[in-house]
Amino acid sequence: MPVEIKGTTRREILIGGLAAGAASVMIVPAQATPERMQAAIRNVVGEASVKAGKVKIDVPPLVENGNTVSLAIEVDSPMTATDHVKAIHVFNEKNPQPNVLSARIGPRAGRAKVTTRFRLADTQTVVAIAEMSDGSFWSASADVIVTLAACLETL
Amino acid sequence: MGKAKRAHRVGTALRAFAHLTLLLATLLASFAAATEIPLDQRRSGYEDLGPDSKAMQDDDTANPASLWVLDGEALWNAKAGAANRACADCHGDAAQSMKGVAARYPAYDAARARPVDLEERINICRTERQNATPLRFESKELLALTAYVARQSRGVPIAENKDPRLAPFIAAGRKLFEERQGQINMSCAQCHDENWGKKLAGNVVPQGHPTGYPIYRLEWQSLGSLQRRLRNCIVGMRATAYEFGAPEYVALELFLMQRARGLPMETPGVRP
Amino acid sequence: MARALINVPPKAKRGQVIEIKTLISHIMETGFRHDNNGQAIARDIITELRCTYNGEEIFRADLYPAIAANPYLTFSTVATESGTITFEWTGDNGFRESASAKISVE
Numbered sequence: 001m002p003v004e005i006k007g008t009t010r011r012e013i014l015i016g017g018l019a020a021g022a023a024s025v026m027i028v029p030a031q032a033t034p035e036r037m038q039a040a041i042r043n044v045v046g047e048a049s050v051k052a053g054k055v056k057i058d059v060p061p062l063v064e065n066g067n068t069v070s071l072a073i074e075v076d077s078p079m080t081a082t083d084h085v086k087a088i089h090v091f092n093e094k095n096p097q098p099n100v101l102s103a104r105i106g107p108r109a110g111r112a113k114v115t116t117r118f119r120l121a122d123t124q125t126v127v128a129i130a131e132m133s134d135g136s137f138w139s140a141s142a143d144v145i146v147t148l149a150a151c152l153e154t155l
Numbered sequence: 156m157g158k159a160k161r162a163h164r165v166g167t168a169l170r171a172f173a174h175l176t177l178l179l180a181t182l183l184a185s186f187a188a189a190t191e192i193p194l195d196q197r198r199s200g201y202e203d204l205g206p207d208s209k210a211m212q213d214d215d216t217a218n219p220a221s222l223w224v225l226d227g228e229a230l231w232n233a234k235a236g237a238a239n240r241a242c243a244d245c246h247g248d249a250a251q252s253m254k255g256v257a258a259r260y261p262a263y264d265a266a267r268a269r270p271v272d273l274e275e276r277i278n279i280c281r282t283e284r285q286n287a288t289p290l291r292f293e294s295k296e297l298l299a300l301t302a303y304v305a306r307q308s309r310g311v312p313i314a315e316n317k318d319p320r321l322a323p324f325i326a327a328g329r330k331l332f333e334e335r336q337g338q339i340n341m342s343c344a345q346c347h348d349e350n351w352g353k354k355l356a357g358n359v360v361p362q363g364h365p366t367g368y369p370i371y372r373l374e375w376q377s378l379g380s381l382q383r384r385l386r387n388c389i390v391g392m393r394a395t396a397y398e399f400g401a402p403e404y405v406a407l408e409l410f411l412m413q414r415a416r417g418l419p420m421e422t423p424g425v426r427p
Numbered sequence: 428m429a430r431a432l433i434n435v436p437p438k439a440k441r442g443q444v445i446e447i448k449t450l451i452s453h454i455m456e457t458g459f460r461h462d463n464n465g466q467a468i469a470r471d472i473i474t475e476l477r478c479t480y481n482g483e484e485i486f487r488a489d490l491y492p493a494i495a496a497n498p499y500l501t502f503s504t505v506a507t508e509s510g511t512i513t514f515e516w517t518g519d520n521g522f523r524e525s526a527s528a529k530i531s532v533e
Contacts (some may be wrong), residue, residue: 018525053438064204064358065358065373065427067373067376067496070208070210092463092476092497096459097457097459097492097493099489100491100494101489102489103489104486105485108485108507109486110503110505111444111503112482114502116501117496119492119493119494130301147356147358149427150357150391151388151390151391151392153386216432216501217516219450219452219497219499222450222452376454376455376495376496376497
């Protein structure tokens with residue numbers, strides 16, 4: 001089924017009804033929004049409060065190409081058995097899906113740093129959250145400008 | 156006004172007119188050459204990359220193109236075709252035998268009386284020497300082999316053409332580069348000779364030198380050939396792209412390589 | 428065909444923090460694209476990378492469609508002892524790929 005049904009808003013139930021009944025359906029991709037990103041973050045942190053700090057996001061402010069964007073997340077932590085980063089979670093606000101990566105590390109990492117390459121559909125904010133061994137959450141966000149490639153391959 | 160003064164005035168005007176005509180004629184005559192980038196100002200598209208992409212190209216363990224190069228190495232050593240022959244059986248160690256090859260391609264093929272690019276050369280070997288089927292353009296295998304062979308020329312300066320038989324083809328390539336085409340009536344030269352260094356959308360317009368092909372293009376999230384990239388440009392210009400393997404691409408590549416003569420090969424490059 | 432490329436330093440000093448780089452060939456089809464007929468192209472991504480060091484898990488990542496094709500992931504680990512570092516990628520459609528590297532720690 002091409003349409004993702006998420007949540008229980010009237011609009012989304014309506015689309016679900018159409019999809020069940022009609023042969024051809026208006027394709028509405030599930031769209032991430034700042035609200036959905038917050039929901040995805042709540043999914044990870046639960047009721048805990050998220051403090052800004054300790055996390056550093058390294059991403060170009062203006063990407064060369066939204067299809068492949070270099071990303072580095074580093075968290076300030078001694079990475080000892082009693083004081084370390086348990087996990088690093090990355091979120092975005094405007095891709096069709098709010099999650100990017102969840103990396104589980106621990107004291108054996110020695111350094112709380114993860115790098116990858118990801119996709120950004122549009123100019124948006126990227127959020128990284130560090131889950132600490134003491135149960136606390138720390139975060140950082142970065143605004144990234146994304147433009148389409150100048151000469152497109154297909155019309 | 157006195158006769159002398161009037162004559163003097165007319166004389167001055169005539170001289171000015173003559174100078175103007177001469178100036179215009181010079182400008183028009185040198186138009187084609189005037190837009191060419193001076194040799195000492197030429198720069199590879201690598202220089203226009205952001206630091207992350209430069210790092211990606213510089214580090215073989217981070218460059219996704221390495222996956223294709225490794226595949227190419229395996230293909231180089233694998234027996235193929237009815238002749239059951241590997242590239243290595245004739246060419247030995249690619250690091251030796253293929254060094255400098257990509258830097259002087261496209262090259263003249265006497266049997267065909269025209270230049271062929273590296274992809275076609277590989278397929279000629281496959282069909283004529285290995286009795287194997289030719290590899291499809293942009294197939295994983297052809298990209299891998301081309302990347303592996305061209306990689307052996309990394310660091311080698313692009314050769315200046317000394318083959319007189321290639322002259323008409325280089326001229327044909329130059330004509331394609333400078334000719335306006337498509338719905339927007341644009342030429343390659345307008346962007347890449349006259350407006351390089353300026354921004355188009357979020358990217359810097361490069362000079363368009365084929366130093367890193369096949370490249371890992373971030374837009375494609377894949378390795379791809381120069382022909383694919385040229386097709387992108389041509390479609391972007393709202394013109395009709397030639398079919399893969401068309402002689403126009405070989406002529407264009409031949410011209411572009413001469414335009415880039417002296418610049419070192421970087422295969423496999425990373426580009427936006 | 429080369430599926431994965433891993434970079435682990437072959438030698439390290441005990442206690443040294445080493446950087447591990449991983450690169451794997453994969454299209455990472457998001458599931459949000461449509462073909463020319465308007466048909467959704469099914470999702471096909473790597474969903475997890477798991478890394479062990481002499482059998483003990485040192486890194487695990489959940490990957491989502493937002494990860495670019497040919498996933499590149501780097502992380503660090505403390506060189507504790509000589510042995511083997513293993514990598515396992517799993518994903519949609521039963522995708523499974525593994526690699527390993529030896530490390531000598533003095």
